[in-house]
Amino acid sequence: MRVSDTIANAALDLALGSLGRRAYDRLLAQAERPEETQARALRAILRANAGTEQGRRFGVSAELSVDQYRAAVPISDYEDIRHLVTRQIETGGFAIAPEKPLMYARSSGTTGAAKYIPVTTAALAQMRQAQRAMAYAQHKALRCFSGKLVGLGGAACEETLADGTPAGATTGLIYQSMPRFMRAKYVVPPETFEIADYAEKYLTIARLAAREPAVSVIATANPSTVLRLMDVIRTHVGEIAAHASPARARTLEALAACAEPLRVADLWPRLRAIVTWLGGGCATAAAAVRAQLPKDAAMIDAGYVASEVRGTIVVDVRKNLALPLLGDVFFEFVPAAAWEEGERRTLLLHELQPDTDYYVVVTTIAGLLRYSMNDVVRVSGRIGRTPALQFIRKGRGVTNITGEKLSEDQVHAAMAELPAPPVFYIVVADAERGLYRAYVEGGGDAQFIASVIDARLRQLNLEYESKRASGRLPCLRVSLLRPGAADAYHRHCTEQKGQREAQAKVLALQTAEECRFDFAPYELTHAH
Known part of the structure; x- marks a missing residue:
């Protein structure tokens, strides 16, 4: 271990043992x-x-x-x-x-x-306090921060508003404002998140992360980001090895030569934890990440956090219990x-x-x-x-597979772009497959409909655009339905869901769990 790493670890232990523990004890x-x-x-x-x-x-x-x-x-x-x-x-x-x-x-x-x-x-001060308490709980339970940290967030300044105030991701602001001893553990500097080109940004992150063998914790809001990062590393592992230290290069070259797909555990055997969202639409991606981890590594929920508020932090890491x-x-x-x-x-x-x-x-x-x-x-x-x-x-009318937070209003606006209005449509968020599928009766060509809807959603929703551009979401798929599908769906709602016929309301955007109607017997074709 380098002297600088020893100093950083000592400073971190001291800070977590004082400021972190104080924040944690206060919350309890x-x-x-x-x-x-x-x-x-x-x-x-x-x-x-x-x-x-x-x-x-x-x-x-x-x-x-x-x-x-x-x-x-x-x-x-x-x-x-x-x-x-x-x-x-x-x-x-x-x-x-x-x-x-x-x-x-x-x-x-x-x-x-x-x-x-x-x-x-004042809000930032509260976020920092919460961050200290959360880090203390993680380090106390798992010694998460004994090695290097791969933290993945957004840019603190994605645009500058009329009064000169930056607008962007709070993760970027917190990342930038960490104490120097914590920043010494970063594998990915915060400037990386400001790279506008998604392919270049992910390749830069992949190069930095894969060249570091001593990663002990990965932190990112959405587990699909980890899956995307691993895809990039697998694709470019030979190139990354060419710019790594001699010892790391030999390890990466050996991994590249293996017949089995490269896993998180292969790259970072010292990993102690991944901190990310585990529930909601992220559950499927989180399970895919968990299957790649070292045997003793933990998946820690990132807690209930949104642009508006940090609502909870996980204080019981073993049980993933989150305290408001x-x-x-x-x-x-x-x-x-x-x-x-x-x-x-x-x-x-x-x-x-x-x-x-x-x-x-x-x-x-x-x-x-x-x-x-x-x-x-x-x-x-x-x-x-x-x-x-x-x-x-x-809540109802909003879905979220990879952090895009698509709304029903946006789906209606996208459908309005079609030259011929459909008789009936529903867009279903399939978290298990990591994609959206639109079921459309009376709309024309499936590929054309898919391209129009997807393009309009990318214009309307900046986070949908981000996830599409980075490859974390594929293009929306379209299944065309034969005449009668709409009537069959309405009957399903009144018979199976207990809705009165006069009150039955079709939600244009639903999760796969909410939409339990089998469209397969009514499908004509679908876009791939």
Whole structure:
């Protein structure tokens, strides 16, 4: 081991043993008093946001009780607050965030226009605290950071907004702002994520990662990124070996000569863990990654995290139990079945029941007040007196296989591009196969329809475009249906799903689990 690595390990152990443990212990202490902690978190958030345009409109103040706050502020989604975000960017005033954002987290919106979520100094401080607690839990359980770290994220600055504020990925901002001793463990420098060409970016990451034998942890939001990285390494392993150290080159050349496909375990036998999303649409890709790992390596869930909020961190690494960040974020919940029937009366964190699915509503220090995440979580256990939460899926009308968060509105807009409107269509997200398939009755040529829909979705959804460009999502497939398919599907909904005929609503975008209708008997052809 190099002297620099020894120093980095010592500094990391010291930091995790002090700052990391302190953040971890604080969170566990809060978990013993969830109702009190949530009330205190809400007061701090309302105090910070009382002077914003949004706060003044709703009469927000630290004196409001939880019930008064719920009565005063309606539940909203991004389209309800888009004008406030736009006004803050254009004027520099505090329309939504109580301070000038360091950056805006950019992600796809349901209408096609990107979402810009303020990331303030206070919000970043909370993210860092959470990161310390999470790293402590991982290192304490598995000694994850004894070797090198392959962290894969986005660019902190993907564009510069009108007021000069960068917009991009919060992972990039956190990655850039890590302490020097932690950055010394990076295999991939943050500048790499700013490479615009996806093929070049993945090849650069592959070269850097494969040349390093001492990788002990890989961290990336989506497990499909690991699968894509391995594909690139397999394709270019000979070229990578030519630029590696002599010892590593010999190892890579030997691996390239093997008849068996190159696996994660072959490249990095010292790997202790991969930190990534394990649930929802990522489960299939996560299982494929797990099959490639060294025997003792763990798959650790990355927790419930989105552009708007870091909701949980895994504090029990062995059981993958994730504790809500109840001292930072004020949470509300509606049972999933009730929400989908139009119910908006919320429960609080301490009121949740085991093995039950809930839609999530959050209030944050950066100005999101009673913001509907359109995410479904499940109570998966208990830590102290606080329910542990597991991300299950996006809400109705939104699907997510590799992080693209496709919406039903975008599907409708893409279908509207076709010269002849179809009689009937449904787009199904098949996470097991890692692709989207559109079932279309009365639309013409399957290949043409696939190309039109796919091209329009790439225009409408920046994350769908990113996943398509990087190869993590293939082109959408189309299956043409013979006449009568639509009627058969509607009968299925009324007979099997218990919907009244007058109330039956066809969701144009569904997961394979939601859409349990067998289209095979009605298929004419499909595009490959």
